[in-house]
Amino acid sequence: MGRRDRAMAMSPYVLIVAGSDSSGGAGIARDIETVSAFGLRSCLALTAITVQTHRQVEHAELVRPELVAGQMRAALDTNAVGAIKIGMLGTAAIIDAVVAVLDDHQTIAVVLDPVLAASSGRLLLDATGRTALKGQLLPLCRLVTPNLPELALLTQSEPARNETEAIHQAGLLVDQGARAVLVKGGHGTGDTSTDILVERGRSPVSFDAPRVNAEMRGTGCMLASAIAANIALGNSLEESLRRSKTYVLDHLLEQTASWRARP
């Protein structure tokens, strides 16, 4: 066993609860890639199989809720799990199953990327699912990471037009039981992409990065997985957010550089 393999064998795992994306643009493939970029291993609970290209979701087949819960329990029984990343859930019934498992493991930090729709348009969680996510799952999570359209849907508001409105909407989620909300500014405008951390009883904290004009899918998956990996490594929430934003930015810059280099 090499030194890297030995270090990984002793490190905590990140449990990824998410759907597959056959294009590789988003979903569980992105999550595993990200967790291993931080030197950690993943264990998995697959929630859905999607047939999708970068342009459309052609089909989504959901995994039975008891099978999702079974995968999670087996992963948690087998490994030292340092954090859990949750992505696509699909239905309220799957959320109920996930919540039942999390109730038994409340000391493990959970990072929730509230996947509501693919950027190509198709809904990946229906309205009943949104209610279950807000009412039951949010209070069990250390952090939820909505983008501006997701935040608007979750708070039944118009998309926030500025930071004041975004902070107000994040505050509504905190009032409904979220411990911490990271509002992602990727769907905003301007030269800077600002993410804002809103936590109960604390002033909002901003994380700035230059805005990169790149249409890359899966950045939400990457950010939430990177945060979960950093928490599993023992970093504070704010340090985890800083490192994760840098990681996603580096990927976006790499991607734009490789597009420019194409003949």
Ligand code: PLP
């Ligand atoms: N498909 C799956 C399985 C996902 O988990 C996600 C996001 O997490 C998406 C699609 C949406 O990704 P995008 O917004 O990049 O299309």
